[in-house]
Amino acid sequence: RYDAGKDGFIDLMELKLMMEKLGAPQTHLGLKNMIKEVDEDLDSKLSFREFLLIFRKAAAGELQEDSGLHALARLSEIDVSTEGVKGAKNFFEAKAQAINEASKFEEEIKAEQEEKKKQAEELKQRKAAFKELQSNFTQ
DSSP states (O other): OOOTTOSSOBOHHHHHHHHHHTTOOOOHHHHHHHHHHHOTTOSSSBOHHHHHHHHHHHHTTOSOTTSHHHHHHHHTOOOHHHHHHHHHHHHHHHHHHHHHHHHHHHHHHHHHHHHHHHHHHHHHHHHHHHHHHHHHHHO
């Protein structure tokens, strides 16, 4: 959702926008430190694997309480004792719906690609048929 460049990575500006939308804005330096803390390949952006590492570190208690990553992990959690079972149910249903929407989007893209391939093949066949007819007239 936050990968505006659609390159499979979250860069500094995308992370900035994400944190603002989640209600936990960070300073430029704080954002750089967030990326640096989980950037395994040192490319200054977050891959999906590195993004998941945030939540693994949070679950293991390896994030500092005042870090932006801790805030991000906390924003993505739900405490059943405070939210209740109904709140947890709504949280997980929303997550499942987001996953389903992403899957639907992927299916639409695949369908579009298949349609383009089909159209390209039809065009190729029409051109071949035209060339065959054309050769009949030139002989």
